[in-house]
Amino acid sequence: MIVGIDLGTTNSAIGIWRDGTAQLVPNALGDLLTPSAVAIDDGGAVIVGMTARERQSTHPTSTVTAFKRWMGTRQTVTLAGKTFTAEDLSAIVLSSLKADAEAFLGEPVTSAVITVPAYFNDRQRKATRRAGELAGLTVERLINEPTAAALAYGIQDRSEKEPFLVFDLGGGTFDVSIVEIFDGVIEVRASAGDNRLGGEDFNDTIIEVARPRIDPEGRLAEVDPLVLHELLRAAAERCRRTLSEQEEASFTITSGDRQFATTVTAGEFEAQAAPLLAKLRDPVLRSLRDSDIRVETLSEVILVGGATRMPIVRKTITRMFGRFPNAAVHPDHAVALGAAVQGGLKSRDADLEEIRLTDVCPFTLGVDNSAPDGRGGFRHGLFSPIIERNTPIPASRVSYYSTLSDNQRNVEFGIYQGEAREVQGNVKLGSIKVPVPPAPAGHVHVECRFSYDTSGLLEVDISVPASGLVRNLVLMDDDEAPNAKEVEARRKVLAALKRHPREDSHNMAVLARAARCYESFIGERRDMVGKWTAQFEAALDGQDPRVIDSARAQFEDALNQLEGDRYL
Missing domain, CATH: 3.90.640.10 (ATPase, substrate binding domain, subdomain 4)
Structure with a gap:
């Protein structure tokens, strides 16, 4: 079985496709959402999820959240003397979700489809894939979050649908996709977004x-x-x-x-x-322009992501589109459910035989180029697109280039991803150099072909017709990425971290919440929290499961009355 995972900035979730439907897997607390939070306790053990998030205000130096925003960067954080990258922290969350699924299914989980923001660049996507590998998962596919949400929406009613827009505003990222459903094909027409808005x-x-x-x-x-x-x-x-x-x-x-x-x-x-509300407009306009669809022809605007619950966001969307948005899909569950559907598609489940999903390349891919500057020289470092953004994938495109100087011996292509005119404003993915036969400037031509697949794998083929030379480069990783041995070493280190027993999670979460409440209140309410905590700790010391369960329920009810139901 291939599970589907929504690795979110604020919350994460894991789902499965089983018996003809997608369903989310509850964690050890019985919740369908697991906060993307990691902490280290006083004994050096790793804590994940709600317990970790509850500790954030009481133990800020040993707790971290929102690390998804660092994916693809060198940024690290030190918790209780241990240094972690965003990949490490994401792998810890993924491992926790994996354990939840294994407890739910009663069998090992080894493969997953993991969602990423549509506007994640190549480095961020590869970092996400490595996080899955560090968690002991074979990542079958990365799927864009709004695409997964569209899949969840489309699977509810498999009838044909005119183009609709998925508006996905989560805790840390914003994505927009325009989707159409026809003849069992769920086709993404265009995607755009902002990785720093949520x-x-x-x-x-x-x-x-x-x-x-x-x-x-x-x-x-x-x-x-x-x-x-x-x-x-x-x-x-x-x-x-x-x-x-x-x-x-x-x-x-x-x-x-x-x-x-x-x-x-x-x-x-x-x-x-x-x-911030004004920044929601540009990705919407870009997706409409790229898909050549007018706003009035959209059949629906589908809301996804917990931040779309905000009335100010819904009001902005209503003004933007001149209609009320559709909140038919669960904003926090849709992406994970769609990932589970994609897992079913990858597993070739019989219930999904008639469903096909097509996606697009979210960024433009190209090479650095030079152009005449009008003064007899050349301006270097210009971006030459080969595969334009929102091209349906898999895709293969070719462009032709020629030498700049007499008797030039080599041609080197820098490979970039982005939309800026100058390559310094884009993300460099790699480079490839090929020898060329000496000849007058412009007489040697070079063919450069880009092939991009649904897994985000870019293959570059360079051929020189004058010499018959062919070179190939598969961009499976960036130059700064760890090699296979380093990844395996990191995986072993993460696997060796001490973790609390899963069955203790509920008790730990309640105590962490109580500690936060104690620090949040003063006077009589603080005293009450302290008294309730002592009573629950006494029940834990008794080690009678029935007494503990009863005491915990009473403790949670008391905390709920004090501050309202625990939020997710």
Whole structure:
């Protein structure tokens, strides 16, 4: 069986295709969403998911979230003396999801389809694939998140559908895809997006509104910056979610025995977030232009991603398209469900025999080139596209080039991905050099063919007709990526990390939540949390499973009454 995984910035989920339907797999807490959070406890053991996220404000130096935004970079974080890359942290989350699926299915899980933002570049995609390998998974395919959501939407009703737009705003990224369904084919017409726009950025706008009010005298300057950052972030998250249902919300943090609080209204939030809302427009317009589809001909606008729950986002979408969006698919579940469907397609499940999925290349691929500068010389470092963005894949395209100088001995192509006119503004994927026979400038021609497949594999073929020389380069990884031995060594290190037993997860999550609540409140409410914690710890010491389950249920009910249901 091939599982489908939505590796999200805020939350992740794993799904399976079984008995003719896609379904999500519950984690050890019984939840369908697992926060993309990793922590190291005082004993050096790894904690993943809700327990880790609850610890973020109480243990900021040993907890990390939103690391998906570092994928494809060299950025690292040190937790309890251990250094991790974004790939390592993602692999830890994937390992936790893998364990959940194995517990649910009662059999090993070795293969997966993993989703990525449509606008992830080549390095980010390969980093995601390596994270899957580090988690002990064979990554059968990477699938774009809005494409997966469209697959989940299309599988609900397999009738033909006019072009519709998938609007996917998650915790850290924004993607748009235009999709059409006909004759059992789910065809992606165009994709666009912004890898640095999501719910986390809207949280920052709330902090910008609230912080000057809660601390006009600058007393919070005494607080450790890392601790303060997490306190503000958690308060902003709670405030933003409340504003999705109410016209105003409290923004409150507690530091020591002092509490800092203010109220943020929906109007203030919308005004502060106006620049972010404006940034939603460009990817939509780009996808419409690239697909040559007019906005009025779209049959639906499908909402995906937890951040689309915000009324200010839905209001912006309604204004943008002149209609109300469709919230028929679950915004947090659609991507994982679509990945599960893709897993079923890869497994050639009989229920999916009539379904085919086509996707597009999200970025333009090309080489560096030189052009006459009008003064007898050449301007170098210009981008020459070979496969344009939103070309249906798999695709193969060819372009022709010639030598620049007399008796030139070699031609070197730098291979790039991006949309900038100058290659320095794009992502370099590699290079290839070929010898050419000496001849006057412009007399030796070189053929450059790019072939790009559905797994994101780019193959470059260079041929020189004058000499019959052929060179081939398969860009399976970037130059800075670890080699196979290094990946295997990292996998062993991650696998050797101490982990808490899965059956203890629920108790750990409740205690982590209680610790956060204790620090969040003052006075009588803080005292109550301390009393409840002591009672639950006493039940744990008794080691009677029935007593522990009963005590935990009472503990959770008490915490829910204190602060509302635990949010995801």
